[in-house]
Amino acid sequence: MMNNNYKIFGLIVSLMRNDNPPEISKDFSENVMQKILLNKKPEDTKYNNFLKVAASVFFAVITAYSLISFERSETNVVSVDIIEDKTDNSELIKRVKDDSACIKIENSIEEKNDSCK
């Protein structure tokens, strides 16, 4: 006979409800548990945990190093660009200012000449 309390109680309830097949195999639940354990991922061992920690530390170091080196190279490029831009801009401004002043002066001279005529 069945020796498990849950099996017995399940049997009693199913028979009370007339909810039972004519027969069931004795090792059904053992087969189910075997199938579940086969489908389950292998359990973590200490070695696996150590490997996971080591791998995460390795990737953290690699990421940090690449971020730092990328940041350095980016800073250099930016600093050079800014300097060049500044010089270019200031020269352009000077030229524009100078040009406008010349044009105004030229215009006023022309106007004076016209009025004399």
Added chain:
Amino acid sequence: MTRNIIIKDDDEIIQECLSGNTGAYKNLVDKYQIRIINTCYKYTKNINDAEDVAQEVFLKAFQNLSNFKFDSKFYSWIYRIAVNTCLNYINSREKRNEKETISEENCLNEVNVSNDNPGEYYQLNELVDKIQPLIEKLPEDLSNLIKLYEIKDLTYEDISKRLDIPIGTVRSRLHRARNMLISEFRSLSDDE
């Protein structure tokens, strides 16, 4: 004399499974195997197929246990999985049969009882007559409680409202009723 037998609530067992104790799931399989196999048997009409599909049902339920909402009974949830799995099984079997020609093997599949060694099976129909006297032996309040919870599928809250007793009392009386039933069943099988 009844021994103190511990039968945990389904919710408690599910919590154990979710916290990593896979072995606890066997208690749920043990408890519901007959009813789930019978549900599958109604669809497959063959006990071997029913057991195969029921195995798949329990496996699916285990894999999706984290999706179980604790606001319904475990049996209602796994019953729905069983019905869906049976329908899928029937659909795939019909597709398979369309491709195959009718053979002797197909005809044998219609036989309802297993062809395997009968020693490997529990013959349940023989036990039906022995169960009713066990329930009648229980005190009236306990047998009513067992019927409300296990046959009419009421929740603790529903029973508490209906009988106007606290939920804690419902739980403790159900626990006592289960203990008595299991002990009586054990003494019955010891006598034989």
